[in-house]
Amino acid sequence: MIRLVTDDLRPPAGPPKRHLLSVADLTRDDVERLLGTARTFAASLDRQVKKLPTLQGHLVVNLFYESSTRTSSSFELAAKRLSADTLSVKSVGSSVDKGESLKDTALTLGAYDPDVIVIRHPQIGAPQLVAAATDAHVVNAGDGKHQHPTQALLDLFTLREELGKLEGLHVAIVGDVLHSRVARSLMQAFALVGIRTTLVGPPALLPRELPAETTTDIEAIRDADVVYVLRMQNERMAPGENFVPSLREYSARWGITPERLRTGQKVMHPGPMNRGVEIDPRVADSPDSLITNEVRSGLVVRMAVLYDVLTGGPVGVQALAAAEVA
Amino acid sequence: MLWQKELPGADLVIRGARVLDRTEGIDATLEVRIDGGVIAQIGAQVDANEHRVVDAKGLVLAPAFVDPHVHLRTPGREDEETIASGTAAAAAGGFCAILAMPNTDPVVDSAATLGSLVETARSEAAIPTGFLAAITRGQRGEELTEMGELAESGAVAFSDDGVPVASAGLMRRALQYASITDRPLALHCEEPTLSRGGHIHEGRVAAELGFAGYPSVAESVAVERDLALAGYERGRIHVLHLSAAESVEALARARDAGIAASGEATPHHLVLTDDAVRSLDPNVKMNPPLRAERDRVALLDAVRDGTIEAIATDHAPHAAHEKDVPFEAAPFGVTGLETAFASLYSHLVKPGLLPLETLLERMSAGPARIFGLDRPRVATGARANLVLLELDREWTVGEQPFRSRSGNSWLLGSRLQGAVRLTLAGGAVVHE
Numbered sequence: 235m236i237r238l239v240t241d242d243l244r245p246p247a248g249p250p251k252r253h254l255l256s257v258a259d260l261t262r263d264d265v266e267r268l269l270g271t272a273r274t275f276a277a278s279l280d281r282q283v284k285k286l287p288t289l290q291g292h293l294v295v296n297l298f299y300e301s302s303t304r305t306s307s308s309f310e311l312a313a314k315r316l317s318a319d320t321l322s323v324k325s326v327g328s329s330v331d332k333g334e335s336l337k338d339t340a341l342t343l344g345a346y347d348p349d350v351i352v353i354r355h356p357q358i359g360a361p362q363l364v365a366a367a368t369d370a371h372v373v374n375a376g377d378g379k380h381q382h383p384t385q386a387l388l389d390l391f392t393l394r395e396e397l398g399k400l401e402g403l404h405v406a407i408v409g410d411v412l413h414s415r416v417a418r419s420l421m422q423a424f425a426l427v428g429i430r431t432t433l434v435g436p437p438a439l440l441p442r443e444l445p446a447e448t449t450t451d452i453e454a455i456r457d458a459d460v461v462y463v464l465r466m467q468n469e470r471m472a473p474g475e476n477f478v479p480s481l482r483e484y485s486a487r488w489g490i491t492p493e494r495l496r497t498g499q500k501v502m503h504p505g506p507m508n509r510g511v512e513i514d515p516r517v518a519d520s521p522d523s524l525i526t527n528e529v530r531s532g533l534v535v536r537m538a539v540l541y542d543v544l545t546g547g548p549v550g551v552q553a554l555a556a557a558e559v560a
Numbered sequence: 561m562l563w564q565k566e567l568p569g570a571d572l573v574i575r576g577a578r579v580l581d582r583t584e585g586i587d588a589t590l591e592v593r594i595d596g597g598v599i600a601q602i603g604a605q606v607d608a609n610e611h612r613v614v615d616a617k618g619l620v621l622a623p624a625f626v627d628p629h630v631h632l633r634t635p636g637r638e639d640e641e642t643i644a645s646g647t648a649a650a651a652a653g654g655f656c657a658i659l660a661m662p663n664t665d666p667v668v669d670s671a672a673t674l675g676s677l678v679e680t681a682r683s684e685a686a687i688p689t690g691f692l693a694a695i696t697r698g699q700r701g702e703e704l705t706e707m708g709e710l711a712e713s714g715a716v717a718f719s720d721d722g723v724p725v726a727s728a729g730l731m732r733r734a735l736q737y738a739s740i741t742d743r744p745l746a747l748h749c750e751e752p753t754l755s756r757g758g759h760i761h762e763g764r765v766a767a768e769l770g771f772a773g774y775p776s777v778a779e780s781v782a783v784e785r786d787l788a789l790a791g792y793e794r795g796r797i798h799v800l801h802l803s804a805a806e807s808v809e810a811l812a813r814a815r816d817a818g819i820a821a822s823g824e825a826t827p828h829h830l831v832l833t834d835d836a837v838r839s840l841d842p843n844v845k846m847n848p849p850l851r852a853e854r855d856r857v858a859l860l861d862a863v864r865d866g867t868i869e870a871i872a873t874d875h876a877p878h879a880a881h882e883k884d885v886p887f888e889a890a891p892f893g894v895t896g897l898e899t900a901f902a903s904l905y906s907h908l909v910k911p912g913l914l915p916l917e918t919l920l921e922r923m924s925a926g927p928a929r930i931f932g933l934d935r936p937r938v939a940t941g942a943r944a945n946l947v948l949l950e951l952d953r954e955w956t957v958g959e960q961p962f963r964s965r966s967g968n969s970w971l972l973g974s975r976l977q978g979a980v981r982l983t984l985a986g987g988a989v990v991h992e
Contacts, residue, residue, distance in 0.1 A: 337884055357886035358770055359840035378888060379770030418770055441767035 252543040253372045255361050256381045257422040265390065265426055271538035272391050272531070279315070279534065288541060289318035292349040295370070297339070299325040299355040304505055304532055305375050305384070309352045312536035321348070336360055337367050344368030349544055353377075371543040382415040385504055386423035388535040392527050393429075393460065396500065401428035406455040408488060409464030409512050410439045410477075411448075416504045417464060421446055432458060435488060438477045439470075452488050460500045460524075463490050466512045485511050492516050500524055561716050562657055562688035562933065563681035567988035569597025570944060573608050574982075576617035577948060581938040582917040583623075583925045592621065594944045597987020602940055614982065616948055622920045623936035624656030624947040624983055627897065628746075628927040629721070629800060629824060629872035632689075634680070635673070636665030641877040641965050643677070647686040648991075649875070649897040649964040656687055656936050656945035656985035657928070658897075662694045663722035669694040669705045671713040678714055687985035690716040690933070692746060695734050701726050704737055711741035716931050719746035721800055726752055728785055735795030744796040744822070744930065747786050749807065750848070754778035759888055761834040761849045769837070771888070774849050776804035783807040787814040787821055796820040798930055801874050803829050803848035805858035812867045822930045824870040825859045827900050828970050831907045832856075836970075842883045842890030843970050846876065863922055864914060870927035871919075873900050877966030894970040899957055901949070903971055905978035948982035955979055 253259075278286055294313040298306050306322070313320045323343065325331070330339060336355070343351065344367065351370040353361050358378040365372040376382040394400050405424060411417045411433050421444070424431045433440060433448040434455060440448050455461050466484060470477045478484045490501065491514040501513075501523045509515045518525060572594045579590040579602070586602075593601040593609065601607070627650060633641035643660075650658045660677075662668030668677065674693055681689045693715035697703045699722065707718060718738055725731045725747070738745050755778035760766050762773025783799055787810055790797045802808055802823045811823045828846065833853050836844045844850060862868040876893025883890050896903075901923065908914040928935045936945035957971040983991035 335881065335885060336889075355886065357888040359888075360886045362840055363884075363886055377886075379772075381770075413770075415770055418768065441773075442762065443764040444767045445764070 253361070253365050254383050254539055254543060255365065255372065255374045257383045257386050257419045257426070260383070260426065262426050265387070265423070268387055268535070268538050268542055269391050269394065271541055272534045275534040275537045285315055285317055287317050289313070289316040289544060292318040292544060293346065294318045294320050294350045294352065294540060295343050295346070295348040296320065296322040297343065297351055297353045297364075298322070298375070299330065299353075299360070300376065302354055302375070304529055305354060308529070308532040308536050309375060312533055312540055315533070316537055316540060318349070318540070321346070336363060340364045340367040344370060350540055373539055373543060376415055379413050379415050380418065382419045384532070384536055384539055385416050386419035387539065388528060388531040389420060389462075389502060390423055390427060391531040391535050392502070392524055395531070396524055396527060397459065403460065404430040404432070404458045405460045405462050406432045406434055406458035407462045407464065408434045408452070408455060408490060410466055410470060411435050411444075411464065412439045412441050413467060413470065414464050420462065436478045436484065452494060455494065456496060458499070460502060461490055461495065463501060463503045463513050465504065465506065466508055468508075481511055488512070490514060490517050492520070495522070498522065502528060504528070561714055562690045563678055564685045564688045564986045565683055567986065567990070569987040570594050570984060570989045571596065571609075571611040572989070573606060573611045573613045574616050574621055574948065575613055576615060577619045577621035579621045579938055580917060580920060581623055582921055583935065584937055584939055586938055587917070592938065592946075594984070594987075597944055599938065599940050599942050599944055602938065614948070618950075618952070619981060620949040620951060621938070622947055622949065623924045623938060624945045624985060625654050625901065625923040626927040626933060626936065627655050627658045627873050627875070627900070628870055628931055630658045630660050630875045630897065631663070631877065631893070632660040633877055634664060634677070639965065640879050642684070643680050643689065644684040644686070645963060645965045646875070646877075646897070647684070647689055649895075649962065651686045651983050651985060651990035652963050652980060653897040653899070654901050654947035654949070654980040654983050654991075655897065656947070656983065657690065657933060658687065659690045659692055659716055659931060661719060661721045662692050663699060663720070667694050667699050668692070669697050669699070671706070671709045674710060674713050674715060686990050690714070690931075692717045692719045692721070694718065695720045695725055695745060696730065699723050701730060704730075704734060707737055707741050707743075711743055715743065716933075717743045717746050717798070719748065719800070721746065721748045724748050724750040724752060724782055728789065731786060732789050732793060735789055735793040735797070739793070739795060744798045746798045746800055748800050749779050749782035749786060751778045751782045754781065759845065759849070760837050761851045763834055763852050765834040765837055771837070776806055776851060776855065779804045779848055780806035780810060783810050787811070787819055790814075790821055791817065791819040794820070799823040801826050801829065801848055801872065802859060802862075802868060803851050803855060805855045808858045808862045808867060812862065815867065822870065823862070823868045824872040824927070825863055825868050826872055826874045827896055827903045828894060830856065830859055830863065830871075831903055832970065837887075840887050842885065842887050843894055843968050843972060845887060845890050845892055846874070846894050847892035860908070860913060864918060869922065870930055871900070871904070871922045872927065873897055875964075877964055878968045880967060883968045893968070895962070895964050895966055895968050896970075897964065898962055899969060899971050899976065901980065902955070902976040902978040905951065906976045910977060943987045944984040945986065946984045947980060950979045950981045951977070953977070953979040
């Protein structure tokens with residue numbers, strides 16, 4: 235393979251910056267450390283006073299170019315629970331509306347010396363661009379169809395809390411895999427911790443060359459411990475797209491109904507749900523649904539991520555745990 | 561058909577170089593004397609005639625390069641490239657002739673627009689420059705341009721490069737009408753309903769990164785269609801920037817069947833695969849996209865065996881602020897004039913994948929033959945279109961500023977071996 239040498243042109247590197255841009259950048263140790271930190275924070279949230287002084291004096295900027303409920307609210311709350319200052323910028327109503335480029339917006343926000351920039355953007359690689367343009371630690375809160383690493387981490391956290399283990403589990407991911415950054419992040423995260431993945435969906439919505447078990451047959455979910463349901467995006471139904479003939483047909487063949495599930499089979503969904511399309515309301519609201527657990531995990535995992543990029547390493551976690559005891 | 565500003569013909573003696581021109585059957589250490597821009601004497605020892613003597617010991621003297629596929633961005637985007645800057649970049653890359661594509665603003669679809677470009681080339685072009693004209697008005701794929709008048713005004717060939725001619729019926733009419741001009745149609749083969757929305761090759765990298773895919777078959781079905789039409793109409797076509805193994809196979813079959821078809825490959829498709837996109841660097845985004853290793857190998861085999869007769873840079877300058885955005889927001893296209901030889905020498909010739917003589921032929925005589933241009937050659941009486949190459953010299957791309965107005969090189973920061981020491985184009989020294 236030909237490698238293009240670029241390193242020798244870069245200016246001398248400063249101290250390494252910690253970012254969370256992609257699950258692909260994580261090792262199994264990183265995942266264990268992050269899940270451990272999240273666990274510590276989960277315990278702290280059981281107390282009456284939920285705020286920790288950990289990130290006092292730090293600035294966390296939330297830069298959202300796409301609408302979001304769960305991710306933006308949980309990042310904001312996570313930063314506040316850790317006593318950081320927060321600043322939220324949304325593309326609507328900001329200079330982005332006036333055509334400012336991502337790089338210029340990043341440079342502008344970078345002038346406030348934020349410690350962390352959390353970014354969601356509809357285009358692949360936007361977090362990498364912000365990381366290159368600013369001195370902040372950058373956390374990817376979803377970039378196009380590429381990555382959503384904190385979603386994958388919160389799902390691992392949820393699985394471990396609810397099923398007691400990760401290694402050896404079998405998860406079926408069902409739906410529009412092609413357009414799903416959640417599916418891509420999950421597959422990498424699952425591979426890292428030894429979870430078997432099966433992808434299930436309509437032919438045109440399964441990427442051709444993913445290194446994973448793939449099938450169009452919904453019966454394949456029977457063997458799985460967990461069924462992970464992806465959102466079926468309405469824009470895939472635009473005239474002329476023809477990914478599937480209709481939502482009705484999609485729902486009939488790939489919708490997750492109580493009849494298609496075994497007793498005790500757990501169900502997850504990253505939200506927002508289209509009840510009655512990819513998931514039957516009875517499934518969403520059943521005791522085997524882990525969907526609200528995922529939302530709760532989102533808060534503590536994002537606290538862990540903010541803490542980790544700023545302090546890093548298991549030493550910090552131990553110090554925090556010690557502080558808790560004292 | 562080529563235009564250049566007026567430059568004094570060189571009086572020069574080049575001594576000690578290995579002279580390499582396979583088409584002329586020359587590979588020997590020889591001296592070459594140039595009088596007033598014309599090669600006057602070639603021999604073991606030639607008289608200096610009080611000319612300046614270039615000591616070329618250890619260097620290679622070869623016919624200079626011809627690039628049949630360049631975007632000069634003029635008229636319309638002179639901030640990205642002009643005829644002056646683009647031809648200066650070409651001179652630095654060892655080229656003695658380039659052909660510019662008509663997808664400018666306005667499109668080169670009338671004799672008036674072509675005429676103003678010819679005017680500008682006469683006063684600004686550092687090296688001989690030719691122009692292609694559009695196949696359809698405004699490159700809209702609806703009505704044919706006035707090819708007869710355009711050919712008389714100097715159009716070298718016709719192309720809607722940048723966009724495909726989507727309608728098979730219109731392509732047939734274009735082939736029929738172009739026959740009166742004796743000019744080839746240079747075709748950007750892409751089936752838009754298959755490539756639609758795609759940013760990179762549809763393969764494992766696209767699947768893993770989440771990019772919308774632009775499959776190989778989007779190119780190869782269009783290549784198959786146009787080869788079939790060319791066969792039926794006995795027309796002459798040149799397939800631009802081949803990228804997929806299936807397209808190369810189709811071209812080889814058509815040539816065997818006697819269809820008048822030629823093809824070109826770019827340095828970036830011959831050197832990189834879609835694996836490079838993992839960097840998310842917009843400077844590896846181009847149309848057609850970088851493809852899989854099997855495609856790269858097929859292109860390389862075809863360049864080696866002559867199925868692909870020409871190497872073309874598809875030099876496509878873009879403003880820095882337009883490329884300094886997330887990959888999906890960036891325009892397609894990379895520059896290549898100043899790095900073409902060095903990139904291919906470093907990555908194909910040095911590792912033993914392509915003989916030097918073949919590379920030199922595909923960068924010079926090959927494209928000249930396809931477009932009916934005078935072949936640059938080392939022969940007495942020929943105008944001096946020569947390049948002096950220093951094969952051992954290593955350099956870093958981007959360390960020296962580009963002559964091109966744009967810096968969107970896919971090789972930025974890359975270390976290359978092989979440098980252009982001197983270029984003679986149209987008889988004049990245009991780069992040293």
